[in-house]
Amino acid sequence: MARSSLRSIDRQVMLGFGVTLAILIGVMAYARARVIAVDVATEWVDHTHRVIETIAAVRTQVADAQVGQRAYLLTGDRGQLAPYRAAVRGVDTSLAQLHALMAGDAVQQRRLDTVQALSYEVLAELGKLTEVAETRGRGVAVGAMRGESDSLVRQFQAATARMSAGERKLLVERAERQVRERQAARIAVVIGAIIIFFLAIAAAVRVRSALEVRARAEAERDAHATALALQSREVEAQNQELVAQGEALRRATDQAESANAAKSVFLAQMSHELRTPLNSVIGFANIVRRNPRGVLNATELTYLERIAENGQQLLHTINSILDLSKIEAEQESVELEMVSLDAVVRDVLAQLEPQAAVGGVEVLAELPAPLAAVVTDTEKLRRVLINLVANAVKFTRPGGRVVVRVETGARSPTTPVAISVEDTGIGIAPDRLALIFEAFEQGDVGVNREYGGTGLGLSISRALCRLLQCELTVSSTVGTGSVFRVALPLDGALASLPTADLTRRRSLSS
Known part of the structure; x- marks a missing residue:
């Protein structure tokens, strides 16, 4: 009877650990999927930043060309044309980069075609002004520059502004998607950690129950051994049977103690792993404080504010101590x-x-x-x-x-x-x-x-x-x-x- 009970409890303990392990693997797989989604969203955000920076580079190169051309027309110094020549070389490279970056966006490709055409027209017009200045005089070239050249520049700036606006809209959408993916990953980790924590507690309760059954069985064995000492050979045979049962109980005890040791190691590791999601309390408190749906009352918001403020105060103190330690340890470098x-x-x-x-x-x-x-x-x-x-x-x-x-x-x-x-x-x-x-x-x-x-x-x-x-x-x-x-x-x-x-x-x- 006791042996059967021990086997049953052992199966339940192993089943509990099996379920815990399965849930842990599932949580880790889901968290990994969320991390991959965050990485993809981050790559798109970085891609959009590169597009915006390249658009700004094209705009800057054309502006440099215009500045160099104006300086030449005002001073007559051909050395002032260096920005114009550099812009002519650099615009092609920047436009090629934009074509590669916007390969999958038909709307932006059309806008890019317009920007490319206008940039070439602006640079060509500025080149003509040099010829006008050399043949008809710089005064005539300055007048021409204030006419069609300025008009083309304004059209070019408007076209690049439309491209930048389109990319900023995409940046907002992709940044929001990135935030959502990060929140989903954090929530998955916290929920998984809580589930595993409670499963570990349940496993500990089952192990404790097994130890109590063992203690009761040992007490029964001792009582039977005292009675068997006063019996005949039949009683002695029964005593031998009880001894065998005692050996089985000792083996069950060893198994229970091994399971208990495994539980202790598991709980120690889990307590370490739980610190990471618990450190997110400050961040989540700040998120909940925003109360976008208006579901929190004033008292609850006050509590959240205190949580966030106390957490930030502690974080500030820790950062201050770490800063001072790094400085005293001469680990701070200077970038002039x-x-x-x-x-x-x-x-x-x-x-x-x-x-x-x-x-x-x-x-x-x-x-x-x-x-x-x-x-x-x-x-x-x-x-x-x-x-x-x-x-x-x-x-x-x-x-x-x-x-x-x-x-x-x-x-x-x-x-x-x-x-x-x-x-x-x-x-x-x-x-x-x-x-x-x-x-x-x-x-x-x-x-x-x-x-x-x-x-x-x-x-x-x-x-x-x-x-x-x-x-x-x-x-x-x-x-x-x-x-x-x-x-x-x-x-x-x-x-x-x-x-x-x-x-x-x-x-x-x-």
Whole structure:
């Protein structure tokens, strides 16, 4: 009876593991199919981006040709025709690429044929202007250029605009399909993980039941053994039978223990695998917060906002610690390039304006003219300014203001360029100024309780400034405000952009 029960439970346990394995394989197969669908959608999105970029390249090449031709007609310098010659060579290549990329789209192919014809007409017309300038004078050529040439250029720009609009429409559709495929893949993984988790729990319950049956059978065997010791040979024979049953029970025990060990390993692996979908909670909370169908009430939305905010706060803290660790371990590299300070400052303020608006703080930028450029790492400089401006906004009460000011000196390469962040906030006590750049330190013991934060932002900013060979300093008055100043080492890198380059940029963007 006990042996039959053990076999039955063993079959049930094996069946449970078999079902779990089958479901796991099914979930993995479905998830793989979703991943493939995501890859296909991503390839189409990338394809559309390449088409848009190539259309822009054709437009730019024709614009370069027009700019070069105008410069030649105005100056008489044949060297100004270099952009026109380069455009003549480059347009054919770009149009061939577009034909290959749009091979399956009949509508866009027709538009491309129009663009190709117009581009050749524009380039041919510009070539004729050179001949007119050489035979009849540059003044006559300039007049001709303002006539039919400009008309052809406008037609060409309109045709390329229609092509770009068609591709952007396709880009929106393909991006939406990509998002849907990603959501389906994530949902499949989460649902599969939950199903497997509960199946694993069910298997553990069955194994525990088998162990309880074994314990009861062993107790019965011991009782029979005591009675058989007082019996005759017949009882001894029965005792031998019970011994045999005991051996069978021990084998069942070994099998049950092996199954239990396998269950433990399975659960350990599954707990690791479940961390990945659980890390998606923040992302899914943000998706549900959008409440597109209006099915959530205000309380539920508040809960979702708290989940998302707490998750983002934790993520921000972890990222800050990792950033600081990477910098201290000298794993951060510097990528130098010419940087427009005007663009960096405006980008930082645009990113932090919502935070400032919520706190009732006005953020302003005082930028010099003409625009200055400096050689540095754009991303790291932006991170420094984001930390400084975010701190200034956080510690400024409603009605206050934060001013980001770019200071430039003369054109001498030894004259420093500085960016200062000035606020009308609570200020920092003199005895705390030397400590605020240390990790996990803030201006006052009670600041963390009132304003929150980890005290890592200024530490990271100081480390990044040292990496960029900048100097970060602070001056502050309690109750009046603070000024953080980043002095950038120019080493001859600060200069106004050349007038020719500026003129060309304006022409290409028109």
